[in-house]
Amino acid sequence: MKDKKRPDWVPENAGKEFTTSVMSGLEEQVSNVAGKKYTPKVLQRKQLTVDDYVQGILNRDRTIIARAITLIESNSIKHLQMAQEVLKKILPYTGNSIRVGITGVPGAGKSTFIEALGCKLIKENHKLAVLAIDPSSSVTKGSILGDKTRMEKLSRSKECFIRPSPSSGNLGGVTRKTRETILICEAAGYDVILVETVGVGQNEITVRSMVDFFLLLKIAGAGDELQGIKKGVIELADAILINKADGDNLNRAKVAKEEFARALHYLKSPTSGWTPEVHTASAILGEGVDNIWERILEFMKIIKECGTFENRRKTQMLEWLHAMIKERLETLFYHNPKILATLPSIEQDVLEGTLPPTKAAMRLLEIFEKNL
Numbered sequence: 001m002k003d004k005k006r007p008d009w010v011p012e013n014a015g016k017e018f019t020t021s022v023m024s025g026l027e028e029q030v031s032n033v034a035g036k037k038y039t040p041k042v043l044q045r046k047q048l049t050v051d052d053y054v055q056g057i058l059n060r061d062r063t064i065i066a067r068a069i070t071l072i073e074s075n076s077i078k079h080l081q082m083a084q085e086v087l088k089k090i091l092p093y094t095g096n097s098i099r100v101g102i103t104g105v106p107g108a109g110k111s112t113f114i115e116a117l118g119c120k121l122i123k124e125n126h127k128l129a130v131l132a133i134d135p136s137s138s139v140t141k142g143s144i145l146g147d148k149t150r151m152e153k154l155s156r157s158k159e160c161f162i163r164p165s166p167s168s169g170n171l172g173g174v175t176r177k178t179r180e181t182i183l184i185c186e187a188a189g190y191d192v193i194l195v196e197t198v199g200v201g202q203n204e205i206t207v208r209s210m211v212d213f214f215l216l217l218k219i220a221g222a223g224d225e226l227q228g229i230k231k232g233v234i235e236l237a238d239a240i241l242i243n244k245a246d247g248d249n250l251n252r253a254k255v256a257k258e259e260f261a262r263a264l265h266y267l268k269s270p271t272s273g274w275t276p277e278v279h280t281a282s283a284i285l286g287e288g289v290d291n292i293w294e295r296i297l298e299f300m301k302i303i304k305e306c307g308t309f310e311n312r313r314k315t316q317m318l319e320w321l322h323a324m325i326k327e328r329l330e331t332l333f334y335h336n337p338k339i340l341a342t343l344p345s346i347e348q349d350v351l352e353g354t355l356p357p358t359k360a361a362m363r364l365l366e367i368f369e370k371n372l
């Protein structure tokens with residue numbers, strides 16, 4: 001046994017001058033630790049079947065929910081197929097939540113607001129899932145940690161599931177992963193889903209396309225009121241919440257509220273049947289939080305009555321379908337062996353000016369079609 005731990009090339013009868021030895025492998029450890037059967041942690045992690053995932057999700061088993069989301073986030077084709085099987089089976093249990101998107105510049109107080117609102121909801125026996133897209137904002141720099149401390153009570157609550165979504169990869173990927181994560185959370189019985197996203201351009205449009213209610217957090221006096229009023233993200237919002245309306249900031253917040261309310265008059269509502277509103281709050285003091293939740297409930301009631309809710313969810317399903325097709329086509333294209341082989345030289349021709357980009361694109365697409 002002892003000799004086995006020496007490499008093959010060590011001469012027989014070699015002395016202590018050959019110090020090299022071979023570590024025992026996992027299999028050896030499994031059957032051979034102190035004569036007892038022992039399975040290291042890495043091997044204990046059982047591969048889950050599709051049904052294991054489905055049952056775990058429906059039973060709100062947080063470990064399995066987390067693993068199912070990891071499966072969804074994986075870019076491997078094998079995982080993608082399995083994830084789709086899981087999703088197909090949980091689909092009948094989805095759709096029964098209030099989906100709220102929360103956006104705002106870094107530091108606007110989104111996480112603090114979610115902590116305040118979340119604690120209230122849990123007290124009222126809701127089950128809450130918080131998904132944070134692109135949590136690594138410029139303020140907190142890789143703020144999964146920052147978010148955990150800002151959402152301290154929530155992250156300790158058993159009724160709340162917090163999950164940062166990866167922002168890496170293409171936008172289509174982020175869309176698919178977040179949408180699918182929402183479905184998993186719904187099937188697990190979370191009846192309120194809050195999606196936090198940092199207000200940088202495309203992210204907001206993406207999140208708007210997957211939630212019912214879209215809330216924009218603003219801070220008074222940040223100097224961006226007028227810029228913001230030039231449409232943009234404001235057009236996507238069902239409500240604007242002027243946060244940090246406390247201390248010295250209270251008056252400024254009230255003024256900002258009036259300004260935004262005036263500006264909203266000139267904009268088209270993103271949700272038919274609902275007129276966007278402006279409110280103030282202090283997330284840190286928990287003031288104004290109850291009010292915004294009441295407005296969200298009122299919103300849900302109204303849009304369900306007038307049919308907007310159903311229409312929006314249907315439109316969102318179609319948007320999702322097309323996002324999926326685009327994502328899949330793009331993956332197929334860029335992983336196609338013939339494309340991989342020809343792309344660098346065609347890129348080079350484009351760079352050298354010997355091939356116009358349009359022609360280059362046509363040529364590559366032809367190659368792709370012929371080698372599907």
Ligand SMILES: Nc1nc2c(ncn2[C@@H]2O[C@H](COP(=O)(O)OP(=O)(O)OP(=O)(O)O)[C@@H](O)[C@H]2O)c(=O)[nH]1
Nearest residue numbers: 106107108109110111112137139140244282283284
């Ligand atoms: N005075 C005051 N400060 C607040 C309030 N809400 C949040 N803050 C503070 O503002 C800072 C940023 O809050 P976060 O909740 O992390 O903001 P965020 O929008 O989630 O930021 P990112 O996730 O980095 O985009 C923290 O220091 C909070 O304590 C508020 O209502 N009043």
Ligand SMILES: [Mg+2]
Nearest residue numbers: 110111147196
């Ligand atoms: Mg945050």
